[in-house]
Amino acid sequence: MRKWAIPSACLLLLVAGALAASLPMPWAAAQAPKVWRVQSSWPPASPPHLSFLELAKKIEEMSGGRLKLQVLPAGAVVPAFEILDAIHRRVLDGGHGVPAYWIGKHEASSLFGTSPGFGMDSWDNLAWMYYGGGLELYHELLQKELKMNVVSFPTSPLPSQAFGWFRKDPLKSAAELKGLKYRTVGLAADLFKELGAALTILPIGDVIPALERGVLDAAEVCCPSVDKTLGFHVVLKTYMVKSLHQPAEFLELIVSKSRWDELSPDLKAIVKYAAMAEAADFYMRDLKMNMQDLDDLVARGVKVTETPPEILKAQLEAWDRVLERKAKQGPFFAKVIESQRQWAKQAVPYRLLFSTPREIQFEHYWKKRS
Template sequence: MSNKIVQDESVQVTAEASGTAAEPASASRRKFLGTAGVGAAAAAVGTVAMPNVSRAQTTTLRFQSTWPARDIFHEFATDYANTVNKLSGGRLKLEVLPAGAVVGALQLQDAIIAGALDGGHGVSAYWFGKHGAFSLFGTPPAYGWRANQMLGWIKYGGGKELYNELLRDVLKLDLVGFLYGPMPTQPLGWFRKEIKSADDLKGMKYRTVGLAADLYKEMGVAVTIMGGPDIVPALDRGLLDGAEFNNPSSDRALGFQDVAKNYVVGSYHQSCECFEVIFNRSKFEGLPQELQAILETGAEAASADMAWKAMDRYSKDLKALKDAGVKVTKTPENILQAQLQAWDKVIENRSKDPFFKKVLDSQRAWAQRVVGFDLEFEAPQEMAYNHFFKNS
């Protein structure tokens, strides 16, 4: 399949608004030419108005996710594409492909830069190997903030500008990207045995990504980085002793419950995260400005719907996992404390890089103010929940 932008031209008349099927371009052109003489004569006598005719051009972009087709994350990628396609009124079409259709999950960014794909959907932490700061825009330190508060920093706290600086100035990548889609706190992960203390994690072969890899290395864990589709097979073959991916819906669809029964949730290693959509910059800048705006604002529109859909699906799938015999426990407090101490060391080590520290300082200032406001202003959630539902 050609990887260049595909452009289809057709003639649309106002009758299309009634839902009638569009004619082939050649037939439309013949009809237009055949009636041109009549139209000209009518115009000459000034008695007949021409129908409202507009020329529409559809630009198709090949857009791959970093997720298997069965994962809810691929569904989120498709939801974003559908939002863009709808907002563009047919002028723009994102053709969505699952992970592996063109390249593997961890090769997506390079494929887009090379032009093998026009765009894609993933998380910025996957590009952690190119610069540690990529993970700050996806899996930052556990400052007590939630993912929506992190996205507030992206939008209003300077995060968007710093992200663009990383792409354009620091790494000089031929990319444009948008961050969206708040994710809840991720689980500590799936394990064959019960996890009761930080000592149980030492020496364990464990999968994670981004800055969490640094964090777990500080805790004595043997970290392996791999894409989502590869995790369950690795657990099944004993190549991993434990692993985290993201949420109950994704984990259930990927089949974690078939290879492990201990699901430990509520971890500080990735307490908030968001998605990233990226496009080849040259392709993006070759689009009309209104279509560029739709690709960006479409991410914000899809972000809200994604958050609401996740509330529904994640809670249902966590119950389904419990019903299937999975033991769900909270991360022990001693592990949470060990994670926070490890974060201190990761932050200290990584802050030797000037740009990393620049991003980190911006995040800290935002989190201190915004999370502080929340803690002071919001009513306690757990007290009210327990009052109404504890004995349900």
């Protein structure tokens, strides 16, 4: 039998090929990035929407491009109040909103953002969410009470929200709220109903058109930057600040639990910590924007006035009645309230004890120079 000779160069190629076949190739190992199709609840230029874009950017950068969020504008797929259902049904992979937007499904949802806060601000509230049992309760609400296949990541703390924009002169007493056609969302709507106002609940993109048509006498959305972006100052000139209807709200990223379960442990950690990082980043950006935009609003002829203490006290008393009534109607609502109260019972006295009053510093540094 004839023996076939294999040239040494060919032999080397065969061996090299066999070895190469046994090793993972770089282009084979590099998987295509995961892309989540997510929708915003906010108008494109508004600070909450910009926060969503920044969060998406952080997740992509921290993951080295392995996880990307394709951010769709508000209303691209579903209206703002329907985002939760769309995520559950896998129409969307995720979305960005506030817990109060799900109040139509369960009133307790609003407690996680638009409760009275019991003296807390949004940072205290976020601390309760992450370290005081709030997030566990929120997931119990979403996943067990509502049967929604979703996961939430609290982020971006909002400042204590303004009382709002008014068509007429600033209010001097709570009695002037009676019959006032007013816009807010969440449990704050129950608060103002308790005070006699006529409530309309709208997504923020619909508020200015409602004011222009005369459907509303007054409305609140958030704070100087958001309100300026929406164009409140074009329609109304009376801006009342300080209120207790939404003192501790935050934004949230909601994700399909099916999509979440597909992630590796490191990508899960990236999403979680990107949301927390954006909370701090948003606060710093938002402070700069709000203080600059407030000056701009004043320069454009907006009259800024502080809400009288009599109205603030009336709000607190109305909150007591609303919460007592609703806690009797639902055990889960009562459980969330109790958890918040216990956290605030420690957090608020601590903050008061260790926080130096800013008024003293303001009087020393700035008022005497103005």
